[in-house]
Amino acid sequence: MDSMPNKKKKLHIAMFPWLAFGHMIPYLELAKLMAQKGHHISFISTPRNIDRLPKLTPSLASHIDLVRLPLPHVENLPEDAEATIDVPNNKLPYLKKAYDALQDSMARFLQDSHPDWLLYDYAPYWLPSIARKLGISNAFFSTVTAAFLSFIGSKAHLGERKNPEDFTVPPTWVPFPTTVTMRFFEVMKVFQGGISTDKSDVSEIFRAVEVLDGCDIVAVRSSVEFEPEWLRVLEDLHRKPVLPVGQLPTVVYDNGDETETWLWMKDWLDKQAKGSVVYVAFGSEAKPSQEELTEIALGLEQSKLPFFLVLRTRRGQADTELTELPEGFEERTKGQGLVCTSWVPQVKILAHDSIGGFFTHSGWSSVVEALQFERALILLTFFADQGINAKVLEDKHIGYLIPRNEHDGSFTRDSVAKSLRLVIVEEEGKIYRDKAKEMKALFGDRTSQDRYLDSFLDYLISHSKNICS
Template sequence: MASQEQNHLHFLVIPLGSPGHYIPTIDIAKLLAQHGVQVTIISTPVNTIRFGSILDQAIQSGLSITFLELPFRYREFGLPEGCECLDDLPNFSYAKALMEGYASLQILVEQHIEKLERKPDCIVSDSFMLWAGETAKKFQIPRVIFDGMNCFTQMCNHMLYLSKVYENVGDSDTFVVPGLPDCIELKKSQLPFTFNSGSRHNSDFSEKVRISEAEAYGVFVNSFRELEQEYADEYKRVKGDKVWCIGPLSLCYKDATEQVQRGNKSSINKNECLEWLDSRETGSVIYACLGSISRVEPDQLVELALALEACKMPFIWVVRAGHKSEKIEKWIDENGFEERTKDRGLLIRGWAPQLLVLSHPAIGGFLTHCGWNSILEGICAGVPMVTWPQFQEQFYNEKLVVQVLRIGVSVGAQNVVHLGEEEKSGVVVKSEDFKKAIEILMEEREDRRKRAIELSMLARKAIEEGGSSHENLRQLIEDIRNQTKIKDVS
C-alpha cells in the first residue's frame, strides 16, 4: 500500500511519438501510479486515442493517471493530418518535421507548469526530447530520461565514445569493443548512426542527446538486473549510481484484453488468433515480426517469405512494408503464397497482438529485427530467437541475445540499413540464410529454450514486490521524495 506521503508526488511524463518509445513510456506511467505517484502524461489527440486506451482499466481502478492533451499543428510543419507518430508517416523524410512538431509543445507544457500551484516533482522524458531538459532546468525539476535501450547497449556506446576504436578501421573490418565483460566483436558498418560514418549529418544531434543525457538526474532502463548484471553494475558506476532498471515493462499487463490493446488496435481478432494458435502443437510455430516502424524492401521480404515456406513448419508472419505494402501484397497474391501456405501459415497485416502471440505455448521461435522491446517481450515469454538486426543499436542487441545470453541464432546480417535508406540496401539476407537460421533454432533449441525459460522466470520475479525492478522503482520514488523535501526546506 502506497503511503500518504508518496501520494503527494507528481510526475510529468513526456513520451516520444514512436511506438517503440511511446509504449514503454506509457508502461512507466502505469508503474509509477501503482507505486502511489500522481502521473500526468503529455499527449496529442491521435496518440491519446491510440496509446491511452490501454490505461483505461488502470484509471478506472483508481490509479492517479491523467492525460494532458495538447494540440498538434500538422500544417505548420508540413505533416499530413493525423500523423503524430513515426509509424504514421508516409515515409521517413517527414521525421524531422515530426520532431519539430513535438518541440513546439514545449511552450504549451511550460505554460501548464506555470499555472500549477505546485510544480511537478519529477519529469520523465524520452532522451530524444531535448526540450524537456530545458524545461526541467527552467523550473529546477529533476528529470529522469528514458531511451528504451538496455545496459549492455549503453555500455557499448559509452566505450565506443571513449575509445574511438571504430575510427581506425574500415567499414567491413572487425574490431573488439574495449572495456566490456565479454569479448564483443563488431564491424563499423554495424554501428548506429552516432558512430557510423555514413550518417555524419546526425552527429550534431547525437552530441546534443549525449550532453542532455549527461545533464539528466538519472536514467530509467527497460531491463532487469539479473538479465545483464555485470553491464547494469558498470552502467550504474558510469552514471554515478543514478540508473534504475525497472523492467520488463511489458509485464505490467496481465490480462489478455490489455495485451491485445497495448500499442494499437490489433489487425486480427483476438479469438481468431488464439484459435489458430490453439490448433498447433506446443513449440511448433515460428513467429516473424520486424517491428512497428519496419520499412523492409518488398524484394527482401520475398526472401523471408520463401524461407518461411521452405521450412515446412507452422508460422505467423506480420506483413508490414510501410508505403510499399502494395508491392509485397501484389507478390503474395500473384505468386499464390498465402494460398499455398494456408494450412500452416497465418499472415497478419498491420499491428499484431505480440504479447498475446509470444505467450502462447505453440510459439517455438521468434524471428525478430532485434528492437529491444521485442527482444525483452520474447525473453519474458521464454522464447528463443532468430535475430535479424537492421538499424540503430539492433546489432548490439543481437550480440547480447546470441553471444551473451545464448538464446538466439543470427541470420548473418552484416550492415546497418539506416531508416529512410532502405532502397539503397537491396536484398541483404537470402532465403537460404533465413531458412538455415530458422531450422537451427527450431531443431536444436533445447538448450536455448531452457535458458530463455530461466530468464523468463527471473524477469517475473524482478517485477514482483521485493524483486530487483520493483525495488529500483521504489528507491527512485524515495530519491525524488527526498529531493522534494530538500527543495521545500530551502
C-alpha cells in the same frame, strides 16, 4: 532516519516519451505501475497518440492524466502524422522537427503544474535545461538497454568516432572484452539518419548525449541480473546515479471482451502442435524492404514450419514504397501459415502454447514480451538500438542472429529457413530454447519487478527538490 515517512508521500510525476509506440508503451507501463502505488502521473503526448494508447482501467485513470499537447505544423510532415508509424523513413526528420517545436508548450505545462519529477526520453535534448531552470527534479528514462547507452558514450566522446568502421569495434571506454558492437551495415543505417545531422538539424546521437549529460539521474529499462557490467559502464561514463527500473513485463489483462480478430487467430493457434509455430513480427517501426520481405517469406515457406506472419507493408499514407509477398506465396502456404497485415494482440499470441519461437527485430519491448513467455529468439535487426540488443542476446546465448552479409546486410531464404529450424526444432538449437525458459524468471517475475519499482520510487521520493508531506 526519515525513510519510513517518505514511503507514505505521493509524487506528481510528469512523463514525456518520444513519438514512437516502442517508447510510449514502456513509458505507459511504468506510469501504470507507479499509479498503482498511489502516485499521480501526467503522461504527455500529442492528441492522436493519446487516443491510440491502450485504454486505462478506471482505477488507473484516476491517477493518470493524459495530457494532450497539439503537435505544431511543420512543412513536409504529412497531415495527421504524430508518430513514427505514420511516416516513412525519409519523413522522420520532419517529425523530430515538430517534436522539438513542442518546447514552449512543454515549458508552460511544467511551469503551471510543477511536478515533483519529470521523466523524459532521449529525443528532447532541450528539456533538461528547462527542468533545471524551473527547479524540477528530472530523469532520462531510457527504453533501451544500458549496453546501447554505453555504446553511444558520453559528451566527452562525441567526436571520437568519425568513420563507420570505428563503430564496428568495442568502444575504448568499455573496460572488459566484448563482442557487443554494431555490424558495418547497421552502422551505415545509423549514419544515414543518426550520426550525421538530418533535416531536423540535430542528430540522434547528439540528442541522446545531451540528454544523458543534462539529466539528474538515468533510469533504465533493465535489471542488474541481466546486464550488471553495462550498468556499471554507464555509471562510470556519466558520473551520476543509474537506476534500473526492471524489465517492465507486459501485463495480460483478461477482460473477457475477446475480439473476433483474436478468436479466429486463437482458433488457428489451438490447432497447432505445442511449441511448433514461429511467430514473425518486426514491431511497429520496422518495415522490411521488398528484397528482404521476399527472402523472409520464401525462407518461412522453405522451413516447412507453421508460421504466423505479421506484415507491415507501409508506414503511413505518405509511404509510397509498398511491399508485397512473393507471387503465389499465400496460396502455396495456406496449410502452413497465417499472414496478417493489421494490428494483432502480440502478447496474447506469444502467450499461446503453440508458439515455439519468435522471429523478431530485437526491439526491446518485443524481446521482453517473448522472454516472459519463454519464447526462443531468432533475430533480424533493422535499425537504431536493435543491432546492439541482438549482439547482447547473442553474447549471452539467448538469441540466434540470422547470418547476413556484414557489408550490405543482405541475407538469403536458405539462411532464414536454416536459422528457424535450428532454433525451433533441431538439437543444436536446444541451447536457445533452454535459455529462453531460464530467462522467464528474469523477464517475467512480478515480485522482482515490484522490488525494482519500489527502489526507484524510494529514490524519487527522497531526492525530489520540492516534495511535501
